[in-house]
Amino acid sequence: MMGISAMDLALGRGKLNLRHGRIIKGKMKTRTQSKKVNKAWLNDHVNDTYVKLAQKEGYRARAAYKLKEIDESFGLIKPGQVVVDLGSAPGAWSQYLRRKLSPRTAIGGGAAAGTLNGTIIAMDILPMEPVEGVSFLQGDFREAEMLDRLEAALAGRKADVVVSDMAPNLSGIESADAARIVHLVELAVEFSKTHLKPEGALVVKLFHGGGYDELVRLFKATFRAVKPVKPKASRDKSSETFLVGRGLKPS
């Protein structure tokens, strides 16, 4: 990464973050797009309200505001809970969770003020700078070994909330990329069936396009209440969206 941290990239302080490339207007954004488009994207990104707010409030990425809005709409995250953060790097969602599971509001710097009241288990295939109080596991969620490690970290407890912002590296081949996204969401649902409390909630990121309807059906078969959400912090031109499932249906 040539000395630029994932945090710098997420906040537009380094080169354009191609790893976090997204599907734009139904097409896969790939490394082959022109430098001109990348420059325009970077320009928008740097001037973006949420990027500025993230810098001011000490979040590692603007993504924090997507989870914040979802949480504020549904009242999901509360002190004392066990929360699992899938695809957590660079760590903005973990920072938000850490702040919410603290009795006092954090003041800048990304560190939460006050003692952690609850448990946050985060994982990513990429490394992540530590977030105080958050247990981080590095590895691939698709591998059985990672499931074993998450189970060990849960130590017999069930989670109140599972959040997944996982997004695979895009190849540019639309059908293959859609299948990768669907697979990660399916795995998050499978994980939740076993590791969520009956009244627990799962938040996942997914994309309109290939596999969307199928995933909504899977959510409806798994949860008592299912809502799609497009937070304001999620860019309009991105087909990114989120599904919130609450209350497991009996299996």
Ligand SMILES: C[S@@+](CC[C@H](N)C(=O)[O-])C[C@H]1O[C@@H](n2cnc3c(N)ncnc32)[C@H](O)[C@@H]1O
């Ligand atoms: C949009 S980023 C997450 C941003 C994060 N929520 C935050 O607030 O900082 C998507 C993440 O999913 C991770 N990811 C993609 N595929 C994964 C996999 N198979 N296992 C674990 N993490 C994965 C990527 O490495 C990337 O860090």
